[in-house]
Amino acid sequence: MTVTRRELLKLAGSAGVMSLAPAFARAAKLEKTKVAIAVGGKALVYYLPLTIAEVRGYFKDEGLDVTIADFAGGAKALQAVVGGSADVVSGAFEHSLNLQSKGQFYRNFVLQGRAPLIGFGVSTKTMANYKSPADLKGKKIGVTAPGSSTNMVVNFFLAKHGLKPSDVSIIGVGAGAGAITALRSGQVDAMSNTDPVVTALVSSGDMKVIADTRTLKDTRDIFGGNMPAGTLYTAQSYIDANPNTVQALANAIVRADKWIQKAGIDEIAKTVPSSYLLGEPEVYKAALKASLEGLSPDGIIPEDGAATAVKALAAFVPDFDPAKVDPSKIWTNEFAKRANEKYPNG
Known part of the structure; x- marks a missing residue:
């Protein structure tokens, strides 16, 4: 072949x-x-x-x-x-x-x-009681920029769990220190970003990851393929x-x-x-x-x-x-x- x-x-x-x-x-x-x-x-x-x-x-x-x-x-x-x-x-x-x-x-x-190397997680402060994707309804979600791949992961995750993009508010927070500040200060309730932002927030205890595409296995599980x-x-x-x-x-x-x-x-x-x-x-x-x-x-x-x-x-x-x-x-x-x-x- x-x-x-x-x-x-x-x-x-x-x-x-x-x-x-x-x-x-x-x-x-x-x-x-x-x-x-x-x-x-x-x-x-x-x-x-x-x-x-x-x-x-x-x-x-x-x-x-x-x-x-x-x-x-x-x-x-x-x-x-x-x-x-x-x-x-x-x-x-x-x-x-x-x-x-x-x-x-x-x-x-x-x-x-x-x-995709993107981690999607919720704030351990404003969403300390997160139990399921339904809890995201009405929440503010930070992404690098609206329409970017970080936004795609959020939308795909929502669709898999019966939610629509209009059920949340998408807010552009960039991809560096500003993104970290946005979650820590409560400007957003959840975050879809990539590293080192995701690891910094998880390491400090500010974010709990609910969907992860940094490994091939998780990526294939979420998207159904490469x-x-x-x-x-x-x-x-x-x-x-x-x-x-x-x-x-x-x-x-x-x-x-x-x-x-x-x-x-x-x-x-x-x-x-x-x-x-x-x-x-x-x-x-x-x-x-x-x-x-x-x-x-x-x-x-x-x-x-x-x-x-x-x-x-x-x-x-x-x-x-x-x-x-x-x-x-x-x-x-x-x-x-x-x-x-x-x-x-x-």
């Missing part, structure tokens, strides 16, 4: 289909050396490969001059690319499906996270016009993915900017430990990921019609495969 697939890919390549991702052996000139990447919450473990690629010089090694603009959430980062102020999104896989349903074609081309998370994605038109530049980006992220798996918790904590630690290095290390399994080891998007994402979106996005999208058009592994050929050992 594997041989057949490879043969088919070779045939596709000879027909020109594979020009999407040129072979790394070609000394292909970059169409663009300057690339602007928009991200929603750069300091989050969710986007750790992006930071590692930047800090360790992997983008520069590929001949790229990358600038990274940080926004409050993935939905805001996406707006920057759609609006033309950035070229590529470091964001959640499922956003491209939502875009396709609106006639906009974006494609994920390298994976950073193979699980749910790809952080990726680099951009407009199909950008990929068509700049395949060598996109390949260079994929090379850098795959190297970062592999370095993270080998480096170990202490080395990662020493490598990221000190501001990421939020003044609590041990909490950050605990967050890394809780999320490490959910980070991609090689940048490859799971084959069933798009189908899982379609089901998740259909469960909670108003007017999302699965019949109107072609999941195969929102992702490709060809860039990541070539990156793995170039950097088999990271």
Whole structure:
């Protein structure tokens, strides 16, 4: 079966289909050396490969001059690319499906996270008597930004338990210290966020997790399959016009993915900017430990990921019609495969 697939890919390549991702052996000139990447919450473990690629010089090694603009959430980062102020999104896989349903074609081309890495929990103060999801009705729930993947997890959780998004109030609280303050001060009653925010709140006793997507098992239990998370994605038109530049980006992220798996918790904590630690290095290390399994080891998007994402979106996005999208058009592994050929050992 594997041989057949490879043969088919070779045939596709000879027909020109594979020009999407040129072979790394070609000394292909970059169409663009300057690339602007928009991200929603750069300091989050969710986007750790992006930071590692930047800090360790992997983008520069590929001949790229990358600038990274940080926004409050993935939905805001996406707006920057759609609006033309950035070229590529470091964001959640499922956003491209939502875009396709609106006639906009974006494609994920390298994976950073193979699980959403999001923890959803309730305040131990304002919801000390929480017993079931029904208790969330009428409560204020903090997310990184409305419409982001943290919001998706809340909505999917609510739908699974017979509640509607309109049964709660969704409030954007960002992805750093401000999010922690929002829960501790009682501005919100529950929180859907990623690490290190989740681990910081759990460690201090301020939050009790009721749904967790930081491990593959919990992710598959909640979503019914593999749910790809952080990726680099951009407009199909950008990929068509700049395949060598996109390949260079994929090379850098795959190297970062592999370095993270080998480096170990202490080395990662020493490598990221000190501001990421939020003044609590041990909490950050605990967050890394809780999320490490959910980070991609090689940048490859799971084959069933798009189908899982379609089901998740259909469960909670108003007017999302699965019949109107072609999941195969929102992702490709060809860039990541070539990156793995170039950097088999990271």
